[in-house]
Amino acid sequence: MGVKKDLSPARGTRDLLPAAVAVRDHVLARITEVYRRYGYQRIETPALENIDRLQSGQGGENEKLIYQVLRRGLDSPVAADTALSELVDLGLRYDLTLPLSRFYGANRATLPQPFRSFQFGPVWRAERPQKGRYRQFYQCDIDVLGEASVLAEVELIEATAAALTAAGVSGTTVRVSDRRFLSALAACAGVPEERWGNLFITLDKLDRAGWPGVRAELAANGFADEVVDRIADTITGLQDVDAAKLTDQLAGALPELGDDVLADLATTVAGLAAVPDLTWEFDPTLVRGMGYYTGQIFEITHPASGGSVAGGGRYDKLVGRFLGTDVPACGFSIGFERIVDLLATAPRTEAVAVLYESDTPVTAVLDAARVLRADGRTAAPVRRSGKFGAQLGRLAEWGYTSFVHLRPDTGTELAERALGDKPD
Amino acid sequence: MGVKKDLSPARGTRDLLPAAVAVRDHVLARITEVYRRYGYQRIETPALENIDRLQSGQGGENEKLIYQVLRRGLDSPVAADTALSELVDLGLRYDLTLPLSRFYGANRATLPQPFRSFQFGPVWRAERPQKGRYRQFYQCDIDVLGEASVLAEVELIEATAAALTAAGVSGTTVRVSDRRFLSALAACAGVPEERWGNLFITLDKLDRAGWPGVRAELAANGFADEVVDRIADTITGLQDVDAAKLTDQLAGALPELGDDVLADLATTVAGLAAVPDLTWEFDPTLVRGMGYYTGQIFEITHPASGGSVAGGGRYDKLVGRFLGTDVPACGFSIGFERIVDLLATAPRTEAVAVLYESDTPVTAVLDAARVLRADGRTAAPVRRSGKFGAQLGRLAEWGYTSFVHLRPDTGTELAERALGDKPD
Numbered sequence: 125m126g127v128k129k130d131l132s133p134a135r136g137t138r139d140l141l142p143a144a145v146a147v148r149d150h151v152l153a154r155i156t157e158v159y160r161r162y163g164y165q166r167i168e169t170p171a172l173e174n175i176d177r178l179q180s181g182q183g184g185e186n187e188k189l190i191y192q193v194l195r196r197g198l199d200s201p202v203a204a205d206t207a208l209s210e211l212v213d214l215g216l217r218y219d220l221t222l223p224l225s226r227f228y229g230a231n232r233a234t235l236p237q238p239f240r241s242f243q244f245g246p247v248w249r250a251e252r253p254q255k256g257r258y259r260q261f262y263q264c265d266i267d268v269l270g271e272a273s274v275l276a277e278v279e280l281i282e283a284t285a286a287a288l289t290a291a292g293v294s295g296t297t298v299r300v301s302d303r304r305f306l307s308a309l310a311a312c313a314g315v316p317e318e319r320w321g322n323l324f325i326t327l328d329k330l331d332r333a334g335w336p337g338v339r340a341e342l343a344a345n346g347f348a349d350e351v352v353d354r355i356a357d358t359i360t361g362l363q364d365v366d367a368a369k370l371t372d373q374l375a376g377a378l379p380e381l382g383d384d385v386l387a388d389l390a391t392t393v394a395g396l397a398a399v400p401d402l403t404w405e406f407d408p409t410l411v412r413g414m415g416y417y418t419g420q421i422f423e424i425t426h427p428a429s430g431g432s433v434a435g436g437g438r439y440d441k442l443v444g445r446f447l448g449t450d451v452p453a454c455g456f457s458i459g460f461e462r463i464v465d466l467l468a469t470a471p472r473t474e475a476v477a478v479l480y481e482s483d484t485p486v487t488a489v490l491d492a493a494r495v496l497r498a499d500g501r502t503a504a505p506v507r508r509s510g511k512f513g514a515q516l517g518r519l520a521e522w523g524y525t526s527f528v529h530l531r532p533d534t535g536t537e538l539a540e541r542a543l544g545d546k547p548d
Numbered sequence: 549m550g551v552k553k554d555l556s557p558a559r560g561t562r563d564l565l566p567a568a569v570a571v572r573d574h575v576l577a578r579i580t581e582v583y584r585r586y587g588y589q590r591i592e593t594p595a596l597e598n599i600d601r602l603q604s605g606q607g608g609e610n611e612k613l614i615y616q617v618l619r620r621g622l623d624s625p626v627a628a629d630t631a632l633s634e635l636v637d638l639g640l641r642y643d644l645t646l647p648l649s650r651f652y653g654a655n656r657a658t659l660p661q662p663f664r665s666f667q668f669g670p671v672w673r674a675e676r677p678q679k680g681r682y683r684q685f686y687q688c689d690i691d692v693l694g695e696a697s698v699l700a701e702v703e704l705i706e707a708t709a710a711a712l713t714a715a716g717v718s719g720t721t722v723r724v725s726d727r728r729f730l731s732a733l734a735a736c737a738g739v740p741e742e743r744w745g746n747l748f749i750t751l752d753k754l755d756r757a758g759w760p761g762v763r764a765e766l767a768a769n770g771f772a773d774e775v776v777d778r779i780a781d782t783i784t785g786l787q788d789v790d791a792a793k794l795t796d797q798l799a800g801a802l803p804e805l806g807d808d809v810l811a812d813l814a815t816t817v818a819g820l821a822a823v824p825d826l827t828w829e830f831d832p833t834l835v836r837g838m839g840y841y842t843g844q845i846f847e848i849t850h851p852a853s854g855g856s857v858a859g860g861g862r863y864d865k866l867v868g869r870f871l872g873t874d875v876p877a878c879g880f881s882i883g884f885e886r887i888v889d890l891l892a893t894a895p896r897t898e899a900v901a902v903l904y905e906s907d908t909p910v911t912a913v914l915d916a917a918r919v920l921r922a923d924g925r926t927a928a929p930v931r932r933s934g935k936f937g938a939q940l941g942r943l944a945e946w947g948y949t950s951f952v953h954l955r956p957d958t959g960t961e962l963a964e965r966a967l968g969d970k971p972d
Contacts, residue, residue, distance in 0.1 A: 131654035131870055134596045134638055139651050141658065142589035149590065161921045163899060163928025165947075166569045170561035170684050171595065171640075171670065172615070191596070191638070194616040196674045200632035208624035211635065214558055214615070216595075227563050230555035234565065236946035240928060246595065250620050260594050275910045275929060282914065391910050398911050398918075446555055475587060486699045486815050487822050490706070494823075497585045504587025504664055505699060522660035523589075 136251070136259035142523070143470075148262075150470040151463055152244060154290040155264060162283040164242035164266050169223035171216055171246065178215040182222060182442060184415055189249040191216040216248040220265045221416075221442070221455060228269050229447035238270035244460070256465065265436075267455035269443065274388045277420045277438065278395030280456040284424065284434050285402055287458065292467050293433065296426050298396070298404035302389065303417045303437070305374065305408070308381040313354040315347070321415065323347065323355075328411035362408040367393050370406050392420060416442045422456065428466055434458045475502040476540065477519045477527040482507065484530045492530055492538060519543055560675070560683035566947070570894040572686075575887055576668060578714040579688060586707040588666035588690050593647035595640055595670065602639040606646060606866060608839055613673040615640040640672040644689045645840075645866070645879060652693050653871035662694035668884070680889065689860075691879035693867065698812045701844045701862065702819030704880040708848065708858050709826055711882065716891050717857065720850045722820070722828035726813065727841045727861070729798065729832070732805040737778045739771070745839070747771065747779075752835035786832040791817050794830050816844060840866045846880070852890055858882045899926040900964065901943045901951040906931065908954045916954055916962060943967055 133139050140148070156166075178190050193214040202211065217223050220243045228239065243265045250259055266283060268276040281298055288296055306327075310320045326341045333341070335356060342352050358377050365373050370393060371386045389406075396404050412421045412435060419438030426433045436456030444450035476496050480489045489505045496503035508529075509515060519527060520543040528538045557563050564572070580590075602614050617638040626635065641647050644667045652663065667689045674683055690707060692700040705722055712720055730751075734744045750765045757765070759780060766776050782801050789797050794817060795810045813830075820828050836845045836859060843862030850857045860880035868874035900920050904913045913929045920927035932953075933939060943951060944967040952962045 129870060129872075131650055133594050133650075133654070134598050137594035137596060139594070139655060140592040141655060142591055145590045145592055160897075161924070161926050162917075163926055165566035166573065167566055168564040168569060170557050170563070172558045172561060172672070172684065174558050191620075192618040193640075194618055194632070194636060196615075198632055201629045202626045202632060202635070204628040205625045208618065208622055208626060208635075211626070211632075212618060216617075226555055226557075230557070231563060231565060236930075237942075238930070248596070260596065271931075273910065275913060278910065278914060279917075279929070282918075394909075394911050395914055398915060446553060448553075473584075485818075486697065486702065487818050489699060490702055490819055491822060493586075493703075494706075500585065502585050502587055505703070506660075506662070507695075518661075 134259075136253040138258055144464075146470040146473075147467060148460075148464055151291045151460070151467060152264070154292070155287040155458065156242070156244075158287040158290045159242045159266055159283060162240070162266075162279065162286075164240040164283070165236075166242045166244070167224075167227065168243070168245060169217070169220070169227050171248075172214045173217050173223060173226070175209075175212050175215045177226060177446075178218065178222065180222075180445065182416055182445065183218055184413065186218040186249060189251055190218055191248050191250055218249050219247050220245060220263045220457075221267070221439070224265070224267055224269075224455075225443045225453070226446050228443055228451065228453075232447070232451075235269075238268050238276070241265075241267045241269065243267075256461075258461070262460045264458040264460040265455055267453060269451055269453045271454070272440075272452040274391050274395070274420060276452075276454040277388075277422070278392055278399075280436060280454060281396065281404070281422055282399045282402070284436075284456045284458060285399070288424065288433065288463070289401075291463055293426060293463055296403070296424050296433065298402065299407035299410050299423045299425060299432075300392065300396075300404060300420060301407055301410035301422075302385055302420045303412075304385045304419060305378070305381065306411065308378045308385070309355060309358055309408075312358070312378050312380050313351045315351060319347075324411045327355075327359075327409060328413065330409040359408045362406065365406060367397065367406070388420065412437055419454070426466065429462050431462070432459065433462050433466070472525070473502065473523075474525045475504065475523055477524040477543075478503055478505045478530065479508050479515075479527050480505055480530040481532065483532055488530060492528060495538065496528075516543055558683075560677040562682055567894075568888075570897075571891060572884075572888055574894040575715045575884070575891060576688070578716070579711040579882065580666070580668075582711040582714045583666045583690055583707060586664070586690075586703065586710075588664040588707070589660075590666045590668070591648075591651060592667070592669065593641070593644075593651050595672075596638045597641050597647060597650070599633075599636050599639045601650060601870075602642065602646065604646075604869065606840055606869065607642055608837065610642040610673060613675055614642055615672050615674055642673050643671055644669060644687045644881075645691070645863070648689070648691055648693075648879075649867045649877070650870050652867055652875065652877075656871070656875075659693075662692050662700070665689070665691045665693065667691075680885075682885070686884045688882040688884040689879055691877060693875055693877045695878070696864075696876040698815050698819070698844060700876075700878040701812075701846070702816055702823075704860060704878060705820065705828070705846055706823045706826070708860075708880045708882060709823070712848065712857065712887070713825075715887055717850060717887055720827070720848050720857065722826065723831035723834050723847045723849060723856075724816065724820075724828060724844060725831055725834035725846075726809055726844045727836075728809045728843060729802070729805065730835065732802045732809070733779060733782055733832075736782070736802050736804050737775045739775060743771075748835045751779075751783075751833060752837065754833040783832045786830065789830060791821065791830070812844065836861055843878070850890065853883075853886050855886070856883065857886050857890070896949070897926065897947075898949045899928070899947055901948040901967075902927055902929045902954065903932050903939075903951050904929055904954040905956065907956055912954060916952060919962065920952075940967055 192212040195213045246260050247263050248260050330338050371390050416439040417437040418440045421437030423432040424434040438454040440452045478493045493503040526540050526542045528540050616636040619637045670684050671687050672684050754762050795814050840863040841861040842864045845861035847856040848858040862878040864876045902917045917927040950964050950966045952964050
């Protein structure tokens with residue numbers, strides 16, 4: 125017998141207790157049912173990927189947060205002047221999109237065209253621990269690979285909104301924009317292409333910092349006042365535009381915007397208009413963090429959640445990094461942990477405690493439980509201990525909804541009582 | 549666009565394609581339903597654990613196979629004479645039992661007593677890659693913590709056998725023994741305690757090597773012929789014993805066997821006799837690899853699988869290593885990957901392909917799919933391409949069971965045809 129040690133999980137991670145898992149399983153089952161109806165097929169990739177794939181530059185800031193895995197069979201101590209990179213060959217995935225791109229490249233020949241992928245699984249990021257953020261968390265993604273038209277975008281938005289509704293998250297708003305709109309905005313304002321990334325990152329802060337904050341940061345980063353004015357005027361003029369007038373207004377505001385971008389947006393507008401019970405808007409301030417987006421981008425927001433509860437977009441160049449041939453791709457990721465935080469509880473399920481005394485024969489206990497289970501019910505033996513009323517209170521706390529009490533003289537009679545009733 | 553690269557998953561790991569995931573999800577759903585009825589509650593622990601916990605000596609050979617994770621923020625190159633252990637603070641779990649013991653210690657105050665745990669999740673071992681064995685694989689465990697009597701053993705055996713049957717694995721045999729029987733066997737034969745481990749490891753090879761092989765290895769390891777004779781005679785005399793006579797025969801063969809061991813075995817015999825449709829036997833050759841077992845041990849074998857399809861036993865001292873107080877514990881682990889290998893297919897599910905032409909409006913395509921889904925059906929748009937008959941063949945290969953064909957003049961008519969029918 126050892127000395128009591130620190131029993132908490134590894135820093136920044138957490139244990140999931142039965143009540144938390146029940147909520148998660150409930151949410152996942154509702155989401156899975158919707159995605160199945162839309163034809164998405166679940167796949168899995170390994171948690172570990174070769175480190176050079178994870179550090180290919182596609183992951184932006186996330187690449188700094190990779191958990192790196194030591195090669196096996198290394199000598200200790202380490203030889204002088206050994207670079208850390210020589211000690212490492214694997215890493216834990218930081219998202220599900222990069223592994224999906226590798227997966228699609230490797231398995232394309234046997235996959236349906238287009239391929240509708242559904243992924244649910246943990247990812248790892250060595251972020252500074254903070255409230256509500258964990259170093260292992262689950263992502264829940266659907267992606268369409270091999271579909272070049274915005275049919276993919278509209279379907280992904282419809283499916284994701286339906287999944288959120290099914291999971292019990294209502295009152296959401298879909299926000300749509302296009303990376304190519306942002307590019308045209310920057311180009312029209314005379315911003316050189318190598319500065320677009322910097323501009324977009326700052327614009328992404330509009331919802332928190334507002335125009336004063338964003339203007340200050342852009343000025344500090346060397347953007348001229350007249351450039352910032354033009355950008356701010358264009359964005360402001362495109363907020364809260366009626367959907368029917370959207371493409372006309374965009375064409376007027378940004379003559380350099382391509383006809384393909386406008387046609388895509390018109391199709392998305394028409395497609396989303398036909399989706400029942402969907403609230404959506406064009407949001408010219410939407411940026412999305414990942415650099416790999418190439419077309420329309422989208423988020424879903426919920427009034428009770430600070431950030432977005434889902435996000436995604438088109439990334440037509442990412443699979444090509446692996447396959448050598450570009451494959452049109454578009455995805456939408458539900459912030460599973462945020463959804464679970466919004467929904468505190470799962471539906472209560474019935475469970476019968478089979479209370480027995482220390483002298484009740486084991487076979488009698490198991491027989492009683494078996495009879496209950498044969499009716500499809502949940503039943504588990506619990507030994508009588510302590511004061512009866514107090515134990516019934518604990519049983520209710522632990523999730524039992526009723527009990528039977530076996531005594532040595534019980535025979536085959538099983539009087540079931542709801543928990544919360546007065547003890548006998 | 550890059551050059552085509554190696555797209556295979558990390559060495560020793562694998563991608564799971566939709567058909568494979570469908571089988572796994574089907575098996576897991578059946579198992580989960582059974583375990584739920586027995587009152588087992590699903591929990592999750594993080595994949596990463598502090599490395600000193602994983603290397604505490606409880607994991608036997610598995611500790612040599614741990615994937616170790618580099619600390620964050622280290623300097624590169626590494627300073628001269630740095631031990632590898634200084635570079636590492638985390639590791640990937642190699643099983644679910646050690647994390648469960650830590651979890652129980654950390655969360656005991658809020659958990660039901662006894663606590664019935666159900667775990668399903670990946671574990672990682674850096675084993676030499678070989679056919680059918682992977683470096684990431686899933687374990688599926690139930691455990692009862694806080695129950696000292698063999699009620700736990702009988703319940704675990706009943707639940708696991710029921711779960712396997714529900715998953716579609718029939719014709720199994722449960723094999724039961726007791727670590728304390730093995731200890732008495734060794735003691736009665738005059739083997740000093742420090743050599744028991746060596747003896748048991750060799751006895752564990754009986755099913756593959758037979759008595760000639762085991763005798764040769766024991767002789768080579770310095771066990772005297774008369775000791776080996778005595779052990780072999782005792783084991784042989786206890787094989788195929790009628791359940792009703794088992795405890796008498798054990799008491800006669802091994803006078804040093806404790807009354808508690810015999811009473812436990814008698815209870816298990818009586819308990820298992822009451823379980824419907826269960827085939828079981830006492831197997832004096834059963835050893836189980838892990839050193840942490842303290843009481844009854846069990847396996848389930850299936851004629852079509854080389855090794856066991858489930859294994860477990862009582863481990864009353866493991867939680868104490870973390871908590872400082874022993875907690876009685878017993879568990880049973882289904883070899884999930886082996887079960888899935890035994891069952892090649894999942895039930896076929898219906899899916900409708902919504903075939904459309906390149907000039908069919910996107911809204912018409914999505915409307916058609918939406919009508920089908922509103923009936924609870926699975927429907928997904930697929931663009932017409934290539935020869936019609938060949939495309940229908942591909943749709944059937946990809947798992948679609950029927951299709952509708954939208955043409956620009958289709959209107960609202962949706963003539964659905966089964967796949968396999970002659971194309972129009």
